[in-house]
Structure formats: structure tokens, C-alpha cells
Amino acid sequence: MxxxxxxxxxxxxxxxxxxxxxxxxxxxxxxxxxxxxxxxxxxxxxxxxxxxxxxxxxxxxxxxxxxxxxxxxxxxxxxxxxxxxFLPTQPAQRYAVLQWVHWQMANLGPMMGNANHFKNYGKNMVDDPKQLEYGTKRFVGEVDRLSGVLDARLSVSQYLADDYSIADMITWPWAFLIGRMLDEKMWETYPNLKRWVDEVGARPAVDKGFxxxxxxxxxxxxxxxxxxxxxxxxxxxxxxxxxxxxxxxxxxxxxxxxxxx
Ligand SMILES: N[C@@H](CCC(=O)N[C@@H](CS)C(=O)NCC(=O)O)C(=O)O
The missing domain is CATH 3.40.30.10 (Glutaredoxin)
Structure with missing residues (x-):
């Protein structure tokens, strides 16, 4: 157990x-x-x-x-x-997965956490809203850039690596929230990301785990x-x-x- x-x-x-x-x-x-x-x-x-x-x-x-x-x-x-x-043992395929796993851990997760903090939570933490401007711009900008990285990858591949893997499972729980945290209109700019978010989200195990x-x-x-x-x-x-x-x-x-x- x-x-x-x-x-x-x-x-x-x-x-x-x-x-x-x-x-x-x-x-x-x-x-x-x-x-x-x-x-x-x-x-x-x-x-x-x-x-x-x-x-x-x-x-x-x-x-x-x-x-x-x-x-x-x-x-x-x-x-x-x-x-x-969900993680191949052959080196080329294994590292194709692990590079996206590390990318999520070091990029999408932390940047979204900070973007959400400055854009949404921060207003309850400071007296002067001006204090939030730089942080919001910096981290929302990073999430926008990272959404573009995902969209570009997903325009040429069904999944982040070759097949469905832990890279998709680790990225989806943050990625599906990008619109909700920042702006729902962003999906229009990133159609390949939206296609993948919907496809991964429709898997029964993803729905159950979530x-x-x-x-x-x-x-x-x-x-x-x-x-x-x-x-x-x-x-x-x-x-x-x-x-x-x-x-x-x-x-x-x-x-x-x-x-x-
Ligand atoms: N890099 C860590 C991040 C974990 C993390 O930030 N967890 C948050 C909730 S999503 C937490 O436990 N926060 C407690 C705290 O801030 O004290 C991981 O992916 O496991």
C-alpha cells in the first residue's frame, strides 16, 4: 500500500x-x-x-x-x-519524457504559482496595489511564454513526448488552469495546447485522480x-x-x- x-x-x-x-x-x-x-x-x-x-x-x-x-x-x-x-526504459525515449518532466517542475509550476500569487492573491497581502505591478507583469509574461512553448510542441506531437507519459500527467494539472488563473481568452492563442488539455482531461484516470x-x-x-x-x-x-x-x-x-x- x-x-x-x-x-x-x-x-x-x-x-x-x-x-x-x-x-x-x-x-x-x-x-x-x-x-x-x-x-x-x-x-x-x-x-x-x-x-x-x-x-x-x-x-x-x-x-x-x-x-x-x-x-x-x-x-x-x-x-x-x-x-x-509511462516512462520508457530506452534512453532516447526516456529522456524525451524526463526533459518535459523537469521543464514542468522548474518552469510551468513555479511560474504559474507566482503569476497566480501576484495577479490574484497578492491584493490581500499588500496595502498599495502598485507593489504588485512588476511581479504580475514578470510572471504572467513567463506563463504566456511557457504556454507558447507547450503550444509549439503540441502542434507537432500528440503528447509532450512520443507517447502519453508522466510528462503529460505532471503538466496537465497546471496547464488546464492557465486560462482560469490568467485569462480564458488565452486558449484562442494556443489551440494546440487547448486540444491537448481537453484530450488528457478526458482520460478516465485523469478525471478520477483530479x-x-x-x-x-x-x-x-x-x-x-x-x-x-x-x-x-x-x-x-x-x-x-x-x-x-x-x-x-x-x-x-x-x-x-x-x-x-
Ligand atoms: N516542487 C514541489 C512543490 C510542492 C508545493 O509547492 N506544494 C504546495 C501545495 S501545491 C504546498 O505544500 N504548500 C505548503 C506551504 O507552502 O507551506 C512539488 O512539485 O512537489
Missing amino acids: IDVHYWPTPNGWKVTIMLEECGLDYNIIPVDIGGGAQFTPEFLRISPNNRMPAIVDHEPLGGGAPLSIFESGAILEYLADKTGK RVGRDLGKRELTDAEEKARRELLFNQTNDKVRAAREQAARGAAGSAAKAAG
């Missing part, structure tokens, strides 16, 4: 989509990132960057003790190696809870992370003492 430390976000969906595509059994362990669950000592032991997703495979490839992995790119590569699916834990993040937050959530997610420094870690550790010690009696 594979434990998936998860919250329903684009990086989380990558993992549930791959697990569904491979037909593997898994067990969802929610990590409420708005409530600080990513700072508990147990979670940091498997994911030291205080980010989800992470997995623990209790029957790991190669045998031995349970194996924990963080970073969605490494998780998908591992699951592909474990199942022999729906996992859909209700987890749905609770209405009070204004104070929403403010605390933003502070926790968008204002992380080493000192603040250390304080959150210590607070989570005190909470864990308190629960352990309570459980012991």
Missing part, C-alpha cells in the same frame, strides 16, 4: 492521476496546508521542505523498509519505475482563519517556519501525552 500525503492542489493531483493511471492501491493522508499540517514533525521527517505531496511506499521497489519520497517529479518517476509504465479529496479544502473559513492561512502560506521565512515547526511539535507532544493517559 502507498500512503499519499495529499491536499487537492495541482501538485497533489499529479500523484493521484498517476496512481489511477497505474491502477495502484493508495491511502490518502490529508495534509491541511492552510492549517499548518505541513509543519508537524511526522510530516517534516518525510518532506523536509514543508510541502506536499509526499508518499510512503510500504512495499517499495527493490524491497526493504518503507520508502518515503517528496517532490512530485521524483514521485512520478518512482511510480513509473515501480510499475514499468477528483480525489475534492471536498477537503472546501470548508468556509472565517476572516481570521483566512488571514492566518495567507500569512502561513505566503509569508514564510526561516524564523516563521521554525516557530510553526515548534508549535506543531508541541501539539504533537500534547496529543501523545493525552493518548498515553
Whole structure:
């Protein structure tokens, strides 16, 4: 069985989509990132960057003790190696896939995260909206450029590599959101990207993986809870992370003492 430390976000969906595509059994362990669950000592032991997703495979490839992995790119590569699916072993075909996997991890994901932050969330974080202008221009511009990179590739190929692969699964959860985060009109400029978004999204395993834990993040937050959530997610420094870690550790010690009696 594979434990998936998860919250329903684009990086989380990558993992549930791959697990569904491979037909593997898994067990969802929610990590409420708005409530600080990513700072508990147990979670940091498997994911030291205080980010989800992470997995623990209790029957790991190669045998031995349970194996924990963080970073969605490494998780998908591992699951592909474990199942022999969606990542060819022949060098030319394998690296054709991995170059797009790394491209997504280093480009589309981070740039979209920043574009979404400056364009949508940022207004709740600063007093003067002018402070957002440069960041918005820079990151929205990058997402536009990256959409063009995807569109050009998909104008000559059905998928990012030769066949459907982990490159498509890792890119789709971000790509389908580009219009929603930035501007729905962008699809007119990128018809090949739109064709691929629709085609990959129509796969039953993609649809199922994307729906996992859909209700987890749905609770209405009070204004104070929403403010605390933003502070926790968008204002992380080493000192603040250390304080959150210590607070989570005190909470864990308190629960352990309570459980012991
Ligand atoms: N590069 C990482 C990024 C993971 C990531 O940014 N996860 C976000 C949710 S999508 C998170 O856990 N945020 C918690 C936080 O910011 O403290 C991956 O792909 O696994």
C-alpha cells in the first residue's frame, strides 16, 4: 500500500492521476496546508521542505523498509519505475519524457504559482496595489511564454513526448488552469495546447485522480482563519517556519501525552 500525503492542489493531483493511471492501491493522508499540517514533525521527517505531496511506499521497489519520497517529479518517476509504465526504459525515449518532466517542475509550476500569487492573491497581502505591478507583469509574461512553448510542441506531437507519459500527467494539472488563473481568452492563442488539455482531461484516470479529496479544502473559513492561512502560506521565512515547526511539535507532544493517559 502507498500512503499519499495529499491536499487537492495541482501538485497533489499529479500523484493521484498517476496512481489511477497505474491502477495502484493508495491511502490518502490529508495534509491541511492552510492549517499548518505541513509543519508537524511526522510530516517534516518525510518532506523536509514543508510541502506536499509526499508518499510512503510500504512495499517499495527493490524491497526493504518503507520508502518515503517528496517532490512530485521524483514521485512520478518512482511510480513509473515501480510499475514499468509511462516512462520508457530506452534512453532516447526516456529522456524525451524526463526533459518535459523537469521543464514542468522548474518552469510551468513555479511560474504559474507566482503569476497566480501576484495577479490574484497578492491584493490581500499588500496595502498599495502598485507593489504588485512588476511581479504580475514578470510572471504572467513567463506563463504566456511557457504556454507558447507547450503550444509549439503540441502542434507537432500528440503528447509532450512520443507517447502519453508522466510528462503529460505532471503538466496537465497546471496547464488546464492557465486560462482560469490568467485569462480564458488565452486558449484562442494556443489551440494546440487547448486540444491537448481537453484530450488528457478526458482520460478516465485523469478525471478520477483530479477528483480525489475534492471536498477537503472546501470548508468556509472565517476572516481570521483566512488571514492566518495567507500569512502561513505566503509569508514564510526561516524564523516563521521554525516557530510553526515548534508549535506543531508541541501539539504533537500534547496529543501523545493525552493518548498515553
Ligand atoms: N516542487 C514541489 C512543490 C510542492 C508545493 O509547492 N506544494 C504546495 C501545495 S501545491 C504546498 O505544500 N504548500 C505548503 C506551504 O507552502 O507551506 C512539488 O512539485 O512537489
